[in-house]
Amino acid sequence: MKKVLLATALLGASFSVQAAAPGGPGCGWGNLLFEGKSGTGMHLLATVFNGSTGNATFGMSSGTNGCDTSGALTYSGESLLSMNGVLEEVAQDAATGNGEALTALSVSMGIQTEDRAQFNALMHQNFAAIFPRQDVSAGEVMQNITALMQKDQTLAKYV
Amino acid sequence: MRTGLLCLLFCLLAGVTRADDGLATLAKQPRWHALLHINPGATLRDRHRSYVDDDNFFLAEHGADDPFAELRASVAALREPGAERCRFPARYRFIATSLGWHDPQPFAHCADYLQWRASVHAKRAVLVFPAAYLNSPSSMFGHTLLRLDQGEDSAVWLSWAVNFGAMTSEQDNSLFYMYRGLAGGYPGQFNLVPYLKKIQEYSHMESRDMWEYSLDLNQAQIDWIIDHLWELKEINFDYYFFDENCSFRLLELIEVARPGTGVLDELRFAELPVNTVRSLDQRGLITERHYRPSKQVELEAFSEGLSADERSLARALADDPGLADSDAFRAYPAERRALMAQTAYRYVRFVHRKEDRSEAVAGQSFALLRLISTLPAVAPPRATGKAPPESGHGSQMIAAAAGQLGGDDFGEFSYRLTYHDLLDNSLGFPEGAQIQGLGLTVRSTESGAPELEELQLVGIRSFSPRDQFAKPLSWYVEGGLERAWAGRRRLVRYLQGGAGASWRYGGWQPYLLASARAENNSEFSEVVTPGGGGEAGMLYHAGRWQWQLSTAGHYFTNDVYRHRSRLAVQYALSQQQGLRAQVEREGWRGGDDTEFKLQWRWYYD
Numbered sequence: 001m002k003k004v005l006l007a008t009a010l011l012g013a014s015f016s017v018q019a020a021a022p023g024g025p026g027c028g029w030g031n032l033l034f035e036g037k038s039g040t041g042m043h044l045l046a047t048v049f050n051g052s053t054g055n056a057t058f059g060m061s062s063g064t065n066g067c068d069t070s071g072a073l074t075y076s077g078e079s080l081l082s083m084n085g086v087l088e089e090v091a092q093d094a095a096t097g098n099g100e101a102l103t104a105l106s107v108s109m110g111i112q113t114e115d116r117a118q119f120n121a122l123m124h125q126n127f128a129a130i131f132p133r134q135d136v137s138a139g140e141v142m143q144n145i146t147a148l149m150q151k152d153q154t155l156a157k158y159v
Numbered sequence: 160m161r162t163g164l165l166c167l168l169f170c171l172l173a174g175v176t177r178a179d180d181g182l183a184t185l186a187k188q189p190r191w192h193a194l195l196h197i198n199p200g201a202t203l204r205d206r207h208r209s210y211v212d213d214d215n216f217f218l219a220e221h222g223a224d225d226p227f228a229e230l231r232a233s234v235a236a237l238r239e240p241g242a243e244r245c246r247f248p249a250r251y252r253f254i255a256t257s258l259g260w261h262d263p264q265p266f267a268h269c270a271d272y273l274q275w276r277a278s279v280h281a282k283r284a285v286l287v288f289p290a291a292y293l294n295s296p297s298s299m300f301g302h303t304l305l306r307l308d309q310g311e312d313s314a315v316w317l318s319w320a321v322n323f324g325a326m327t328s329e330q331d332n333s334l335f336y337m338y339r340g341l342a343g344g345y346p347g348q349f350n351l352v353p354y355l356k357k358i359q360e361y362s363h364m365e366s367r368d369m370w371e372y373s374l375d376l377n378q379a380q381i382d383w384i385i386d387h388l389w390e391l392k393e394i395n396f397d398y399y400f401f402d403e404n405c406s407f408r409l410l411e412l413i414e415v416a417r418p419g420t421g422v423l424d425e426l427r428f429a430e431l432p433v434n435t436v437r438s439l440d441q442r443g444l445i446t447e448r449h450y451r452p453s454k455q456v457e458l459e460a461f462s463e464g465l466s467a468d469e470r471s472l473a474r475a476l477a478d479d480p481g482l483a484d485s486d487a488f489r490a491y492p493a494e495r496r497a498l499m500a501q502t503a504y505r506y507v508r509f510v511h512r513k514e515d516r517s518e519a520v521a522g523q524s525f526a527l528l529r530l531i532s533t534l535p536a537v538a539p540p541r542a543t544g545k546a547p548p549e550s551g552h553g554s555q556m557i558a559a560a561a562g563q564l565g566g567d568d569f570g571e572f573s574y575r576l577t578y579h580d581l582l583d584n585s586l587g588f589p590e591g592a593q594i595q596g597l598g599l600t601v602r603s604t605e606s607g608a609p610e611l612e613e614l615q616l617v618g619i620r621s622f623s624p625r626d627q628f629a630k631p632l633s634w635y636v637e638g639g640l641e642r643a644w645a646g647r648r649r650l651v652r653y654l655q656g657g658a659g660a661s662w663r664y665g666g667w668q669p670y671l672l673a674s675a676r677a678e679n680n681s682e683f684s685e686v687v688t689p690g691g692g693g694e695a696g697m698l699y700h701a702g703r704w705q706w707q708l709s710t711a712g713h714y715f716t717n718d719v720y721r722h723r724s725r726l727a728v729q730y731a732l733s734q735q736q737g738l739r740a741q742v743e744r745e746g747w748r749g750g751d752d753t754e755f756k757l758q759w760r761w762y763y764d
Binding site: 080083086092094095096098100103104124 | 313314315316317353355359363501504508518521522524525528529531532536537539
């Protein structure tokens with residue numbers, strides 16, 4: 001490691017650590033709060049050339065582990081939640097009451113701009129009901145959100 | 160009869176010639192050249208032929224060299240609905256518009272393309288520049304990618320990122336990887352990934368701020384890019400680190416969207432990503448700039464918003480979320496508790512960001528989230544005050560200096576290929592980071608001819624401050640030729656490096672490093688003499704002033720001892736000019752020398 005660091009530094013090139021799951025480029029943003037099953041091995045790969053290993057993805061990447069290259073990315077609420085790292089960000093935004101992840105989720109669910117504050121408030125107030133455990137799955141979270149929205153006057157029309 | 164035949168033949172020929180004339184003119188159009196990635200003279204390799212290094216991209220045998228032949232082959236292949244038309248929607252659009260083909264649904268038979276196109280659409284194009292990050296000073300060279308926004312301003316998590324990069328093989332070791340990357344051994348390809356993956360990669364994993372520049376491209380122009388991207392799916396380009404890199408390829412996409420902007424007109428030897436931003440800005444192609452702080456910077460902003468007591472409590476809370484029930488924590492108002500809890504949570508996520516999941520950390524994080532959710536929603540503190548990268552000084556530098564060494568006056572001229580040292584104008588650069596490559600100084604004294612004073616091949620320094628929440632390593636590597644005392648003042652060849660720690664208190668940044676040096680000179684009997692030592696120093700930054708006080712010493716295995724202390728200050732006259740003054744004292748067993756120097760530095764390119 002030291003040797004490699006020195007060698008690359010000498011060549012004047014950057015060197016950084018990139019975590020990637022065995023499935024391919026960008027599959028793993030590891031260490032997830034919720035999705036623990038896709039543990040990521042650390043491997044060192046210089047990112048100077050901003051490259052990727054294996055096949056380049058081309059807008060066809062989705063699936064539950066974020067590495068699957070079949071099927072178009074639809075960004076419906078659940079498939080967004082299923083992408084690596086997203087559930088954790090949504091949980092953080094839900095706990096704090098706002099953020100980009102929450103916005104993305106509401107947009108992907110078709111919630112209009114004027115109802116997003118209500119959606120954010122719903123997520124914030126019902127955090128414990130939506131995220132009951134530290135290993136809750138994306139599917140469960142989606143079910144919990146849907147159930148809450150159905151009972152909400154403003155948001156019921158979106159589910 | 161004979162005349163009739165001749166006439167027919169003549170007419171046919173004339174018809175062919177006329178059509179060919181029309182096509183020949185069409186083949187010279189900038190957009191056709193852009194669609195084929197013909198080098199207009201922007202780089203030295205492959206001038207006036209295509210950058211694409213892939214037979215699948217061309218329909219004519221010599222299509223890469225001959226845009227006219229490629230156009231003729233394309234016209235023939237795309238006229239009827241077939242597989243080729245599905246592969247080249249932008250070419251089809253160019254030809255159909257130019258030749259007046261009318262097909263209301265030209266791609267009705269292209270299921271894959273239509274499916275892809277339905278998911279990849281955009282209303283806005285944004286150039287994204289992930290800024291340099293500490294502990295990897297060479298990231299100062301930067302990177303650029305293109306973001307395609309589906310529409311909603313605030314929903315960029317749903318945007319696409321268009322990235323050009325080398326296709327590497329995991330089997331290659333690092334040195335080989337570097338070599339192939341620089342020398343062009345890897346193919347480069349475009350890829351298209353959700354933008355949020357890029358946010359995760361840069362902002363979360365690598366702690367790099369991101370600058371996002373909205374481009375002045377209308378819907379039709381953006382559609383040109385997207386249609387053309389489909390043509391580039393799995394198509395290989397050569398990849399060269401210096402010129403034919405990520406940034407250069409994005410300029411080519413912009414040329415497809417808006418031919419004639421002139422972004423590819425000038426010959427370049429390197430396409431520095433930050434210069435890409437500058438050149439687009441100068442041509443009025445940037446309409447808006449947005450700053451996306453990294454997770455680390457956000458954590459710092461939270462931390463700075465707390466009092467010292469609150470910060471300690473937040474740090475303790477991160478280790479033991481149970482403290483939320485303590486009297487000490489409950490004594491604070493709900494808003495302050497919310498800020499402390501969020502700081503603690505962000506800290507936990509930050510320090511464990513590169514680790515595999517563990518139940519303990521997940522449990523801690525989850526407990527903190529539950530705590531946060533019971534507290535009021537507070538506006539997160541905004542990280543501010545960062546200058547955008549394009550406001551930084553140029554990458555190359557020349558300098559002139561005058562000074563005195565041990566009673567002898569001297570004049571000096573310096574050139575540096577790249578890029579930034581700890582004292583250079585810091586606007587737009589990360590503080591405490593340095594990367595220098597190929598710095599040359601020639602010195603002339605009253606008594607002698609001009610001589611080489613220094614040739615630094617590489618000089619990298621990374622001083623990342625440690626605080627309650629982050630404990631990074633500070634380190635440096637330097638190597639080249641310099642003047643040092645060995646019997647007399649002579650040119651020595653050296654390589655040295657070290658590691659340690661640094662801290663930040665307001666504008667002050669002290670640092671402490673252990674250091675090792677290997678030296679070759681004509682006085683020492685060994686070919687390479689190793690030595691060990693250390694360095695201590697202090698940086699101080701205020702407005703246009705940057706100060707450094709440092710002292711470093713090495714003790715060699717042949718019992719030679721040497722140390723060097725320095726006080727230097729640079730005043731940033733402007734973005735591209737700086738004035739530097741320094742006093743340096745070099746000491747060795749039995750003597751010392753003092754040097755004064757005043758230097759004018761001019762940055763360009």
